[in-house]
Amino acid sequence: MRLICFPSRWAPAVLPGLVLGICLLVSPSAFGQQPVAEEKPQTPWVEDNDTRPAEVAYKNIKVLTGLPANRMKALMNTWKNSLGVECTFCHVKGEWDSDSVKEKGYAREMQKLTVNIARDYFDGKEEVTCYTCHRGEAHPAKRLPAAPVQRRARPVAP
Ligand code: HEC
Ligand code: HEC
Known part of the structure; x- marks a missing residue:
């Protein structure tokens, strides 16, 4: 030295x-602390112009079949932000294809639920998303808060 x-x-x-x-x-x-070799972290994502189906470009895709692979990055970030969690809420960091975190399995069920809601109730349109229910929380509220959290004008007609 x-x-x-x-x-x-x-x-x-x-x-x-x-x-x-x-x-x-x-x-x-x-x-x-960081050795030079680790300065460039490996990205989990495919190239931006890679439009192959996700199940071809990634290793373990069961519900997002048909999604262009280059849209995975935006979708994963949307899930992360819709639930107000980090990627590791559903994943082991760096082992993105692994199914060892049970929340990843729940998320798959939730994706099916969301697709089914669109199909069964909204003519296939994506009216309900993860955010519609989750609003930035892992556990969506089930009941009204005990006291009104905010007062705002209430519409009297649609
Ligand atoms: C709410 C849970 C959840 C969060 C949060 C989440 N993911 Fe995922 N991720 C999944 C699920 C579920 C799949 C598999 C989808 C399928 O089976 O079609 C997946 C798949 C992936 C894959 C493809 C792996 C492969 O090769 O099969 C990558 C890469 C990935 N996620 C990265 C991320 C990153 C990075 C973040 C944070 C920005 C993130 N995910 C946030 C649930 C999540
Ligand atoms: C119709 C409302 C609704 C929609 C839409 C919805 N969720 Fe959920 N989600 C819930 C409810 C309710 C729970 C159970 C909450 C609890 O455990 O307290 C839940 C639980 C979860 C959990 C488990 C949380 C935990 O702590 O284990 C994950 C992960 C999740 N949702 C991901 C998603 C993702 C990703 C989407 C979009 C693809 C989505 N959800 C869409 C209502 C919804």
Whole structure:
């Protein structure tokens, strides 16, 4: 480490403590925790122009069949934000195809539910989404809050 900051022929002339101090000042990155190889994290996503069906481009697709693979990124982010959770609520980080988190299975059921609602009640139109129920929460509210949380004008007609 000293060699990086100081030519070795100077080293004997300077107190080791001072050398270390200067090294810390000059090259804090040399003491960082991340090895250079990990600086570019591997993306879980396919290339932006990859429109193959998700089940072809990804490894373990059971309900999102037919979805263009390049739309997975936006969809996963929408799920994440609709439920107000992190990706790891449903996934083991980096093992995106694994089914070991049970919430991933629930999410598949929920995707079917959402598609079925559109099919059965809204002429196939996507009127109800994850957000319609979840509103940024993993557990959608079942009952009215005990006290009104906000007062706003109430429509008297549709
Ligand atoms: C609410 C649960 C949930 C959240 C949150 C979520 N995912 Fe997913 N993810 C799933 C499910 C379910 C599938 C499988 C879909 C299927 O079977 O069609 C999936 C599939 C994937 C795949 C495809 C893996 C493969 O090769 O089969 C990737 C990549 C992925 N998710 C990444 C992410 C990332 C990154 C985030 C955060 C931005 C995220 N997911 C957030 C539930 C979730
Ligand atoms: C019709 C309303 C509705 C829609 C639409 C809906 N959900 Fe849900 N979801 C619920 C309810 C209700 C629960 C049970 C809440 C609880 O466990 O307290 C739930 C539970 C879940 C859970 C399990 C939470 C946990 O803690 O284990 C996941 C994951 C989930 N939903 C994901 C989704 C995703 C992803 C979508 C969109 C594809 C979606 N939901 C659409 C109502 C809905």
